[in-house]
Structures are given as structure tokens and as C-alpha cells.
Amino acid sequence: MSDTTSPIAGRELAAVAQLRIVPRRFYGRWVAAAAILAVLAWLVSAFVEGDIAWPVVGQFFTAPAILSGLGNTLIMTVCAMALGVVLGVVFAIMYMSPNPVLRGVALFYIWFFRGTPLLLQLLIWFNLALVFPTIGIPGLFSWRTIDVIGPFMATLLGLGMNQGAYTAEVVRGGILSVDTGQTEAAKAIGMTRLTTLRRIVLPQAMRVIIPPVGNEVISMVKLTSVASVIQYAEILRNAQTIYYANARVIELLIVAAGWYLLVVTLLQIGQYFLERHFSKGRGGSRKQRAAAVEEEPA
Amino acid sequence: MSAVQSQAGSDTAIVSVAHVSKFFGPFRALNDVSLSIEPGMVQCIIGPSGSGKSTLLRCINQLEKIDQGAIRLDGELIGYRRVGDELHELSDAEIARQRLATGMVFQRFNLFNHMTALQNIIEGPLTVLKRPRKEIVAEATALLERVGLADKRDSYPSELSGGQQQRVAIARALAMRPKIMLFDEPTSALDPELVGEVLNVMRDLAASGMTMIVVTHELGFAREVANDVVFMARGEIVERGAPDVVLVAPTQARTREFIAAVLK
Numbered sequence: 041m042s043d044t045t046s047p048i049a050g051r052e053l054a055a056v057a058q059l060r061i062v063p064r065r066f067y068g069r070w071v072a073a074a075a076i077l078a079v080l081a082w083l084v085s086a087f088v089e090g091d092i093a094w095p096v097v098g099q100f101f102t103a104p105a106i107l108s109g110l111g112n113t114l115i116m117t118v119c120a121m122a123l124g125v126v127l128g129v130v131f132a133i134m135y136m137s138p139n140p141v142l143r144g145v146a147l148f149y150i151w152f153f154r155g156t157p158l159l160l161q162l163l164i165w166f167n168l169a170l171v172f173p174t175i176g177i178p179g180l181f182s183w184r185t186i187d188v189i190g191p192f193m194a195t196l197l198g199l200g201m202n203q204g205a206y207t208a209e210v211v212r213g214g215i216l217s218v219d220t221g222q223t224e225a226a227k228a229i230g231m232t233r234l235t236t237l238r239r240i241v242l243p244q245a246m247r248v249i250i251p252p253v254g255n256e257v258i259s260m261v262k263l264t265s266v267a268s269v270i271q272y273a274e275i276l277r278n279a280q281t282i283y284y285a286n287a288r289v290i291e292l293l294i295v296a297a298g299w300y301l302l303v304v305t306l307l308q309i310g311q312y313f314l315e316r317h318f319s320k321g322r323g324g325s326r327k328q329r330a331a332a333v334e335e336e337p338a
Numbered sequence: 339m340s341a342v343q344s345q346a347g348s349d350t351a352i353v354s355v356a357h358v359s360k361f362f363g364p365f366r367a368l369n370d371v372s373l374s375i376e377p378g379m380v381q382c383i384i385g386p387s388g389s390g391k392s393t394l395l396r397c398i399n400q401l402e403k404i405d406q407g408a409i410r411l412d413g414e415l416i417g418y419r420r421v422g423d424e425l426h427e428l429s430d431a432e433i434a435r436q437r438l439a440t441g442m443v444f445q446r447f448n449l450f451n452h453m454t455a456l457q458n459i460i461e462g463p464l465t466v467l468k469r470p471r472k473e474i475v476a477e478a479t480a481l482l483e484r485v486g487l488a489d490k491r492d493s494y495p496s497e498l499s500g501g502q503q504q505r506v507a508i509a510r511a512l513a514m515r516p517k518i519m520l521f522d523e524p525t526s527a528l529d530p531e532l533v534g535e536v537l538n539v540m541r542d543l544a545a546s547g548m549t550m551i552v553v554t555h556e557l558g559f560a561r562e563v564a565n566d567v568v569f570m571a572r573g574e575i576v577e578r579g580a581p582d583v584v585l586v587a588p589t590q591a592r593t594r595e596f597i598a599a600v601l602k
Contacts, residue, residue: 224401225448225507229462229514230438232430239465243452 096291100282101298109278110299116195116264116274121257123200128207133237135212146208153205159266162198165189166270195267203260210252214245246318254311258304275299351410352377352518352549353398358407360393360573367393369573370407375566377517380550382560382581385570386596391553392445394570395520398551399440400433412439412517438466441511445523447503449495455482455506456491459513467514474513481509485539501532505539512543519543521552557600561585569593 134146169185176182226236268277279292351374360368368390383391396402418425459478463469485505525533567584569577577590
């Protein structure tokens with residue numbers, strides 16, 4: 041290279057390197073930003089001038105009925121998601137079992153619960169008493185269905201079973217993502233199928249499973265609002281109950297929207313840390329690991 | 339030991355393979371293979387790819403199920419329990435227990451990726467043998483020292499070279515205190531400059547009196563360390579004997595061709 045460059049050109053280039061640099065100007069960006077700001081300002085002023093009583097929003101944001109609704113929303117999110125993940129893992133394992141009956145049952149479950157609308161499933165659970173007036177084991181015990189399956193139970197079963205069908209596919213994908221060599225190595229040190237799954241395969245599948253399941257937790261927070269149609273007292277239903285009485289429709293919907301956004305934001309932050317934890321083997325400090333070996337329970 | 343003496347059926351053998359066949363669909367991976375191995379012996383198995391040598395190893399620790407024949411390991415029939423004139427298949431848990439007699443080292447290392455070197459080594463003793471953590475951490479640390487990786491105990495597999503991973507894998511297998519070590523082409527996936535460090539660990543292990551079955555393409559290692567070499571082709575044992583015979587002056591044409599091709 042250097043032998044093809046004459047000394048004069050080299051000197052010229054050195055001089056050029058000293059010149060002042062004028063940054064490129066992005067006129068398009070300025071125009072776009074200005075236009076968007078104008079639209080935003082218009083939207084904000086519309087909401088400020090519009091017929092929304094902001095003090096009412098503030099007043100109801102922490103109203104007892106709203107807070108208890110929020111509590112019920114969160115409880116249902118946790119319970120339905122827990123049920124969904126447990127069912128998801130169980131059915132994913134059944135799906136991958138060498139036993140054709142187990143595989144068939146898992147296939148049917150996933151097919152049915154993914155193939156029908158959630159709202160319809162909720163209505164079926166809620167109206168189960170029409171089909172089975174009592175449930176239980178014949179001769180041992182039985183309850184009246186209407187006592188057992190109220191709004192809470194119907195919502196839990198509806199959301200949980202539906203979630204399980206989706207999570208089963210996510211878990212199956214996660215398990216498949218783990219190299220078969222890992223299973224063979226686990227077998228070679230004398231692990232049984234279930235120990236291998238629990239100690240070796242699932243922890244590594246987690247890296248693939250956590251991001252979509254985290255997403256689904258966030259979806260679930262909002263999905264619980266569907267349960268308002270079967271009288272489960274979650275936040276949207278309580279907001280509705282209030283606005284039926286005081287006619288402050290938009291104000292109460294804004295209250296509910298504010299809480300959903302707040303919860304989802306917190307969950308997104310949590311998801312970030314969870315994903316970092318499960319990317320083990322791809323980071324973390326040496327010292328932390330050394331400490332972890334000594335403390336970690338068997 | 340001569341090839342004739344060590345046909346299946348020797349009473350002192352720690353591994354006896356008798357008339358074993360294995361099919362993958364219509365493909366016959368093993369065809370009526372018989373082999374017996376005495377305690378403390380280093381048995382090398384060589385042969386072209388697809389000759390069934392890895393399959394034989396995987397049958398011995400039951401990663402593959404045999405279709406015909408029988409294998410006896412440390413005095414115990416594997417995979418089955420004999421009830422009168424019948425062989426009853428063993429349960430998952432019983433097969434897992436039988437695998438404890440063997441330690442396996444894989445071509446592709448297969449270290450548990452979510453665990454550090456130390457965690458990989460203590461996992462088996464901890465969850466399978468249920469031994470106290472303190473004791474096995476001390477033992478695992480000693481094993482890491484033995485394979486020359488004391489400073490890597492808290493490294494994840496992704497931070498180790500292939501040679502280092504394979505040495506951790508050997509330590510992981512040894513931590514279970516197996517009676518026999520099985521090596522499935524332990525250096526085939528390694529960069530050439532890393533082969534030596536793994537072979538050194540295996541050499542030390544052989545010197546310590548461990549019974550070893552080594553499937554390998556490292557003819558130099560086989561000649562130096564093996565007590566006996568088997569040449570396999572197309573699922574059959576073609577030739578068996580002392581390394582200086584099989585590797586230097588083989589009697590069979592197929593063995594000669596293979597060795598010439600490898601040394602080229």
C-alpha cells in the first residue's frame with residue numbers, strides 16, 4: 041500500500057486530517073420531530089380541555105374498591121400463571137413421553153384449549169353447574185358445583201387451563217432446544233429420566249422458556265379483565281361498578297389503565313433481572329459463582 | 339493376553355460382550371460381536387467411521403439397547419434380570435444404577451453448560467450418590483488438580499477450551515468412582531494442539547490401573563498405552579491382538595488398509 045502512495049499525496053493527506061469537521065445535518069429528523077411534537081401537544085391539550093375531570097381520576101386512583109380490584113387482578117395473575125406453568129410443564133413432558141396414551145392426552149388438551157376462545161372457556165367453567173349439578177367422587181364425597189365453581193374458581197380454571205396449553209408448547213420448545221448430549225451425559229452419571237429433566241434439561245431450557253413466559257405474565261395481567269364478564273371482582277369490573285353509579289366513565293377507565301401500565305412496567309423490570317439470572321453459563325462474576333457453590337442447597 | 343484367551347466367557351473378565359447385534363432400522367450396526375476385557379486393562383478400539391465401535395461402547399453403558407446377545411458388566415447381566423428361562427427388562431432406576439459401574443467420556447464433551455467446572459463434577463455424587471457436599475467438593479477439587487485445572491473450578495464450559503472441557507469431563511466421570519472408564523473418541527473434536535493434554539490425562543489414568551475402553555483414532559496413543567487393540571469394520575471385529583501386532587503387522591488386509599489410510 042505505502043509504496044503506491046507518493047510522498048506528496050501522503051503530506052496532502054496529513055494536512056487534510058487537520059481540517060475542521062462539520063457534522064452532517066439531519067434536516068429530515070428535525071422536521072419529523074417537530075411534526076410529532078405538534079401532534080402530541082394537540083393531543084395533550086385535547087385531553088386537558090376535554091370533558092375529563094382529572095381530580096376525579098386522582099380521587100379514585102386509590103379508592104378502596106379500585107385497590108381491592110387491583111389486588112384481585114394480581115392474585116388471579118399469580119394463581120392462573122402458576123397453574124398455567126405447572127400444567128404447561130406437565131403436558132409438555134407428557135407430549136414428549138414415549139407412552140402414546142400420555143402423548144394423545146397432551147395433544148388433545150393443547151388442541152382443545154388453544155382451539156376455542158378464552159371468553160367461551162370462561163363461560164363454560166362458570167356455567168358448569170348446568171351440566172354437572174354436583175361434582176366429586178361418587179360414593180366418597182360430593183359438592184354442589186355452584187358452591188365450588190364461583191367467579192374465582194371459574195376464572196382460575198379458565199385462564200390457567202388456557203395458559204397451560206400455550207405454555208406447554210413453549211416448554212416443549214425449550215426442552216427441545218437442549219442438546220441431546222446433555223441428556224446422555226446425565227444418564228452416563230446414573231441419573232434417572234426425571235432427575236435429568238429437573239437438574240439438567242429444564243434449567244437449560246429456562247433460558248429459552250423465560251422470555252416468552254415473562255411476556256405471557258404481562259399478557260395475563262391484562263387478560264384477567266376478561267373475567268369481568270363472569271363477575272370476578274378484578275380492577276376493570278370494580279371500575280365499571282363505580283362508573284355505573286357515578287357516570288364518570290372515562291375517568292375510571294383512566295384509573296384502571298394507569299394501574300395496568302404501572303403493574304406491567306414493574307413486571308418488565310422484573311423480567312430483565314430474571315432473564316439475566318437464567319443466562320447462567322454466559323456471564324456473572326467468578327466470585328459470585330464460587331460463593332454459589334458453597335451455599336447452594338442440594 | 340492373547341486374542342484367543344480373551345474370547346467372551348472368561349471368569350475374571352470385568353466386561354464380557356457375547357454375540358451382541360444391534361440394528362438401527364435395517365442397518366446392522368453390530369454383528370455378533372464378542373469381546374471380553376480383564377480388570378486393569380486398557381482396550382483400544384479402532385476402525386473406520388460407521389464400523390460400530392462407538393455403538394459398542396454405548397451398548398456397554400446402555401445408552402443403546404442391544405437387539406441380540408448379552409453383556410455382563412462387573413459380574414452382572416446388564417439391562418435384564420434373569421428369571422428362570424426368561425430375561426425381564428430392568429426399570430429405569432435399575433439401569434441408572436447399573437450405569438454407575440461405568441464412566442463415560444464423550445467426543446463432544448457434553449459438560450452441563452449451566453454449571454461451572456466444579457458443579458459439573460459434584461453434580462453426580464451430590465444428586466445420584468447423595469454424598470455430603472463438603473466431602474465431595476474437597477474430592478472434586480483434588481480431581482481438578484489431577485487433570486491440571488485447579489484454577490478453572492469456577493469457569494463455565496463456554497469459557498474453557500475444548501481440551502480443558504474434555505479434562506473436566508474426565509474428572510466428572512471419575513468423581514462417580516466407576517470401575518471402568520469408557521472413552522468415545524475423546525480427542526476427535528479437539529484442535530490438534532489440544533489433543534496432547536487430554537491424552538496425558540488418559541495416560542496417567544491408565545498408569546493408575548483403571549480399566550479403560552478407548553475408541554480412538556490416535557494410533558500412537560493406542561500403541562503406547564493399550565494392552566490390546568481391536569479393529570472393527572462394518573459392525574464386526576476383524577482383528578484383535580497386542581498393539582504391536584494389530585497396529586504394526588496386522589494379519590488382515592482390511593486392518594492394513596485402514597492403518598495405511600490413517601497414517602497417510
